[in-house]
Amino acid sequence: MVEDGNVLLSSVVASSAKLQAQYGGVVPELAARSHIEVVNSVVQQALDDAECGWDDIDAIAVTYGPGLGGSLLVGVLTARTLAIVHNKPLYAVNHVEAHVYSNFLTKVKGSRQAVTPTYNLPAAQPTFPLLALVVSGGHTQLVLFRDHHDYTLLGQTHDDAIGEAFDKVAKILGLPYPGGPGVERLAREGDATAYHFPKARLAHISPGLQALRDSKHKTREATIPHSAEPKATSPTSRLLPYAATHSYDFSFSGLKTAVLRAAQQAVGADHTLPSKDLPQRLSEAHKANIAASFTRVAFETVVDKTLAAYAEFCPTSVVIAGGVAASPELRRQLSKRLPCPIEYTDARLCTDNAAMIATLGYFHAARQMPVANAYTLDIHPNLSM
Ligand code: KG4
Numbered sequence: 001m002v003e004d005g006n007v008l009l010s011s012v013v014a015s016s017a018k019l020q021a022q023y024g025g026v027v028p029e030l031a032a033r034s035h036i037e038v039v040n041s042v043v044q045q046a047l048d049d050a051e052c053g054w055d056d057i058d059a060i061a062v063t064y065g066p067g068l069g070g071s072l073l074v075g076v077l078t079a080r081t082l083a084i085v086h087n088k089p090l091y092a093v094n095h096v097e098a099h100v101y102s103n104f105l106t107k108v109k110g111s112r113q114a115v116t117p118t119y120n121l122p123a124a125q126p127t128f129p130l131l132a133l134v135v136s137g138g139h140t141q142l143v144l145f146r147d148h149h150d151y152t153l154l155g156q157t158h159d160d161a162i163g164e165a166f167d168k169v170a171k172i173l174g175l176p177y178p179g180g181p182g183v184e185r186l187a188r189e190g191d192a193t194a195y196h197f198p199k200a201r202l203a204h205i206s207p208g209l210q211a212l213r214d215s216k217h218k219t220r221e222a223t224i225p226h227s228a229e230p231k232a233t234s235p236t237s238r239l240l241p242y243a244a245t246h247s248y249d250f251s252f253s254g255l256k257t258a259v260l261r262a263a264q265q266a267v268g269a270d271h272t273l274p275s276k277d278l279p280q281r282l283s284e285a286h287k288a289n290i291a292a293s294f295t296r297v298a299f300e301t302v303v304d305k306t307l308a309a310y311a312e313f314c315p316t317s318v319v320i321a322g323g324v325a326a327s328p329e330l331r332r333q334l335s336k337r338l339p340c341p342i343e344y345t346d347a348r349l350c351t352d353n354a355a356m357i358a359t360l361g362y363f364h365a366a367r368q369m370p371v372a373n374a375y376t377l378d379i380h381p382n383l384s385m
C-alpha cells in the first residue's frame with residue numbers, strides 16, 4: 001500500500017521462488033494456481049501491515065500486462081471484485097512502466113519501520129526528463145520519460161531479456177533459479193577477462209526513437225541558426241561520444257550460446273553435450289571464470305547503452321528498475337561510469353512487487369487518467385510500453 005505516490009505503507013510479496021527452484025523456472029499453470037491460493041491473504045496482510053481498513057483506501061491499482069496470462073487473470077479478477085465490493089475506482093497499469101515507479105518511493109510510514117527491516121530508499125523522487133533502464137527476467141529496455149505517462153521506448157531486446165540470460169547461464173553452471181544472484185556471487189571469485197564473450201551489435205532503430213530524433217532535429221533547426229550553432233561542450237558530450245545513428249536495442253541470445261559453447265569446450269566436449277550434464281563436469285575455477293566473464297559483458301552492454309542514451313538525451317535523472325536492478329555489481333558499474341549522481345531503491349522493490357503498481361496507480365489517479373471498468377477490464381499479456 002502506498003500514500004501520496006511516495007510513502008510506502010506496506011509491501012507484501014508472496015514468492016513462488018521455492019516452487020520455481022524445484023522446476024528450474026516458472027511453470028505458468030503452477031504460478032497461476034499459487035497466485036489463487038495466496039491472493040486473499042496477501043491483500044489482508046497488506047491492509048494489516050499498513051494498519052488500514054477499506055475506508056482508508058482511495059483507489060485500487062492492478063497490472064493488466066505484460067505477463068503470464070494465468071497470473072494476470074488472478075490479479076485482475078481479484079482487483080475487479082474488490083473494486084466492485086468496496087466501491088473504489090480501479091486503475092489498470094503497465095507492469096514494466098510500474099517497475100520504474102519503485103524509484104518514486106522515498107519514505108516509509110513510521111509503524112511500518114517497526115514491522116520490517118528498514119528500507120533503503122532514494123532521498124528524493126527522480127525528475128523529468130528521466131532515463132530508465134528496465135532490466136528484468138522478461139524485459140531489457142531503455143525508456144525516456146518526458147513526464148508521467150509521456151514516454152518513448154528507445155530500445156529493447158530482440159530475444160532474451162538480461163535476467164533470462166542470467167537464469168540460463170545459472171543452469172549451465174548448476175546454480176538454482178532465479179539465477180542472477182548466484183551467478184553474480186560466483187562471478188566475484190572468477191577472472192572477468194578469462195573468456196571474451198561477444199557483445200551484440202544491432203542496427204535497428206525503434207520507430208519511437210526515430211520520431212524523437214526527427215523532432216529533435218527539427219526543433220534544433222528551427223531554434224538555432226546553423227552558423228551560430230555552438231560546439232558540443234557539455235561535460236556529457238565530451239565524455240561520452242555517441243552516434244546519432246546509435247541503436248538502443250539489445251540481444252542476449254548470442255551471449256548465452258557463447259557461454260554454453262565455452263562450457264562445453266572447457267570440459268573437452270562438443271556442442272552435442274546437453275547443458276544439464278555440464279555442472280558436474282565443470283571445475284569450480286571454470287565456473288567462476290565463466291560467471292565473471294559473462295557478468296562483465298552482460299552488464300557492460302546495458303551500461304554502455306545507458307551512457308550513450310544519457311549523452312544523447314541529457315536527462316535530469318537516471319533510474320534502473322526490474323529484478324536485475326537489485327544487482328550490486330550493476331549498480332557499482334553504473335555509478336562509476338555515469339557522469340551524474342544516481343540513486344537506487346531497495347533491492348526488495350526492484351524485483352516484482354505490488355508497491356510499484358500502487359505508486360503508478362497513484363499517478364494515474366492524481367492526473368485524472370481514465371478509470372478502468374471493473375466489470376470488463378481484460379488482461380493484455382503482450383502489452384508493450
Ligand atoms: O523483475 P523480476 O522480479 O521479474 C520479472 O518481471 O521478470 O526479475 C527477475 C529477474 C530474474 O531473471 C533474476 O535472475 C534477476 O531478476 N535477478 C538478478 C539479481 N537478482 C534478481 N540478476 C542479476 N543479479 C542479481 N543480483
Ligand code: ZN
Pocket residue numbers: 095099136322323351352
Ligand atoms: Zn517484473
